[in-house]
Each structure stands twice: as C-alpha cells, then as structure tokens.
Amino acid sequence: MSSLKNCPAPAKLNLFLHVNGRRADGYHLLQTVFQMIDRCDRLHFDLRADHELRRVNDIPGVPQEQDLIIRAARLLQAEVLKRRGALPPGVDIGIEKVLPMGGGVGGGSSDAATTLMALNHLWQAGLSRQELMDLGLPLGADIPFFIFGQTGFAEGVGEALQPVAAPACWYVVVEPGVAVPTAKIFSSEYLTRDTPLVKITDFSSHYGNRQDNRGFGKNDLQQVATRLFPPVAKAVEWLGAYGDARMTGSGACVFCAFDSEAQADAVLSNVPAAWTAWKAKALTQHPIAEMLK
Template sequence: MTELNHCPAPAKLNLFLHVNGRRADGYHLLQTVFQLIDHGDTLHFTLRDDTVLRRVTDMPGVPEQSDLMIRAATLLQAEVLRRTGVLPRGVDIAIDKVLPMGGGVGGGSSDAATTLMALNKLWNAGLSKQELMDLGLPLGADIPFFIFGETAFAEGVGEALQPVQAPDCWYVVIEPGVMVPTAAIFGSEQLTRDTPVVNIADFSSHSRIAGFGKNDLQQVATKLFPPVAEAVEWLGAYGDARMTGSGACVFSAVASEDDADAVLEKVPAKWKAWKAKALQQHPIIAKL
C-alpha cells in the first residue's frame, strides 16, 4: 500500500467542560465529555521514495513544520526508527480543510490523530491504540481522545478517558468569525478553577438531550470576544447553547436533522453555521 486517501478527521464538541484545579506545572485539571460529530477535515497520504515528510496543501498562517500533522508524523517516524532501526519512507500529506482554527472543535488535534492512525497503518508500524495516544499527548491534550475514537468522559489534562453514552442527536454549530487563542483563556485571572468534581454516573444519569454542567471557559471567552457572546445569546433562543472547548464555536443540541435545518435557516448571514450528527465511533476505524 502506497496511498491512503479520504481519511476522516472529525470535529469534537465538549458537551461540558469543568476546570477543577491547576497542577504545579501550570496545566489545568479538567473534566469534560468529548463528543465526535460527523463534520470535519479529510486527509490524504501518499508514500514518497525518500524519507521526507511534506504537507502539500497550502494553509495560510500555519507553517508546514509547525503543523500538528507534520509534527505527529515526525514523532511516529522517529519512534519506528527507534523500534526497528529503519527510517520509514516519507509521505506527502494533503488536506481538505473544513474545520476552523481557534474554534474549539479540535481541528488541528483531529488532523494529528488521523495522521498517527493512518501512518501507523501505511508504515506497518504496529503501535497499539494506547501507544499512539501516548505518542500524541505531548502535542496536544485532545489528541488522545481522537485516537481513543469514541464518546469519552475525560479527566486529568484530558488524557484520562473512559467510554460513556451520550445523546444520539444532531447539533447546530455556529462559527462566530473570531479565532480564540487557548492560552489567553486558560491564562485569564477571571477563569474559574475550582468547579467541584463530578463523576461519570452524574453525567450518565442526566436524561435530557443537553444541558449537563457548563463550560467554565465560556465566561472568559465571551468577555474577551464579544462575537462569541452574541452567538451564545442568539443560539440560546433555540435550546441550551454553549461554547465548545476554549472557543470560539458555539453549539446547541437538537433532536432531529429537521430541527437542525429549521435553526440553520434563521442563522444571520454574518456567521458560518452547520449541522452535524453525533458519532458513536471515529469513522477512520472502519477504514483501517
């Protein structure tokens, strides 16, 4: 096999996101539920005759060597060399980019996770799911979740994952048109860092389609970025609206695709908005 094309890198939503504390190293202790949705980027991998790793799609504002896809591929290539003594062939990576940067939907992390899973297959590297998760964690706290590949209750810095059932529903997502830097949100003095710990049963016993807990980062992001506050307020007229991750995207759960379409028809033209269905499993699993 020299190519692996049309590899999905789906978005995620944080159905809630609580900040429970802060470690001595500055990392925040979190609790969240990660939900995969059927909207995302698509990656294409072609092996080269040398050992060079290249991104062949131009992405303004993202230098190739700082791109999480290239950094993930570099880590895996080095790991294969360490294990086998042989440096794997290089790869050209093309991407159909759909997910916004700084949107809180995990776009870069999902791309990196898909890269690790796809190249593990292309290179016959043989790393386990857990080994890939461990390899990806230093690049981003969300990457292990995408490799985990199913709806997850997450703790720690986001790497301690347990499978959990979440509503099988549709979501309306609004991109407010701003890019929210994660560091600015987590670094704010206004951030609540002492939300009481919940357990997985608390979430599982919550019967409504949405609305468990809150997103502790939302209060900071809405003050710093008024378009996020405006999107939360507007979408809140149609259900429980909240921000995902550190922003900027805002979402609300709805019962059906028809309900999602009805909301989308009313979204102001100044915003990009889309619908997506909850996924129970990462779509790349069937492909690999």
C-alpha cells in the same frame, strides 16, 4: 499499500467542560465529555521513495514545520526508527481543511490524530491505540481522545478517558467569526479553577432521566471567552433562543443540540448572514475505524 485517501478527521464538541484545579507545572485539571461529530477535515497520504515528510498544500497562517500534522508524523517516524533501526518511507500529506482554526472543535488535534493512525497503518508500525495516544499527548491534550475513538469522559489534562454514552442527536454549530487563542483563555484572571468534581454516572444519569432539553454541567471557559470576545457572547445569546446553547472547548464555536435533523435545519435557516453555521450528527466512533481494519 502505498496510499490512504480521504481519511476523515472529525470535529469534536465538549458537552461540558469543568476546570477543577491546576497542577504545579501549570497544566489545568479538567473534566469533560468529548463528542465526535460528522463534520470532518479530509487527509490524503501517499508514500514517497525517500524519507521526507511533506505537506503538499498550504494552510494560511500555519507553516509546515509548525503544523501538528507534520509534527505528529515526525514523532511516529522517530518511534519507528527506534523500534526497527530504519526509517519508514516518507509521505506526501494533503489536507482538505473544513474545520475552523481557533474554533474549539479540535481541528488541528484531530488532523494530528488521523495522521498518527493512518501512518501507523501505512507503515505497519504496530503501535497499539494506547501507544499512539501516549505519543500524541505532548503535541496536544485533545489528540488522545481522537485516537481513543469514541465518546469519552475525560479527566486529568484530558488524557484519562473512559467510554460513555451520550445522546444521539444533531447539532447546529455557529462560528462567530473570531479565532480564540486557547492560552489567552486559560491564563485569564477571570477563569475560575474550582468547580467540584463530578462522576461519570452523574453525566449518564442526567441523560438517562432528563425531563428537559438542557445539557449537563457547563463550560467554565465560556464566561472568559464571552467577556474577552463579544462575538462569542452574541452567538451564545442568539442560539440560546432555540435551546441550551454553549461554547465548545476554549471557543469560539457555539453549539446547540436538537433531536432531529429537521429541527437543526429549521434553526440553520434563520442564522444571521454574518456568521458561518452548519449542522452535524453525533458519532459513536471515529469514522476512520472502518478504513483501517
């Protein structure tokens, strides 16, 4: 096989996100549930005759050498060299970018995870899922989740994952028109870091026994982002008229769950023209799984 085309890199939503503390090295201790949705970037991989790793299209504001796609490919290339004593072929990587940057939906991390999984397959590198997760973690705390490949209850810095069931539903996601830098949120004086720990059964039992449409827990980063970025606060307020609207990740995207596609469509039809908004369906597993069998 010399190429892999249309490899999906799905968005994620944080159904809740609690900050429980901070390690001595500065990393924050979190608890969250990651939910993949069917809104995806698309990546294309073509093997080269040399060993060069090249992104074949521009992404505004993201130089190739800083791109997580290229950095992930370099990490895996170095790992293959270490294991085999020879470099694998180079790769031309194209990307159709749909997911917003600075939106909290994990676009860059998802692209990097898809790159690691696709190249592991193309190069026949033989790394296990856990080995790929470990390789990707230094690049971004969300990358292991996408390689994990299913709805996950995450702890630690986001790398300690357990599978968990979440509601089968549709989401409306609003992009408020700002990019929120993750570092600015986590370094803010307004961020609390003392939310009590919950158990995976607390999340599961909430949805198993719920009598209303409100989600579990909260997003501790939301209070910071809405204070620093008023457009995020406006999006939360507007979408909150239709249900339990909350921010995903460190922002800026805001989402709300609906039981049916028709309900999501009805809300989408009312979104103010100043915003970009879209609907997406919850996924139970990473859509690349079938491609790499």
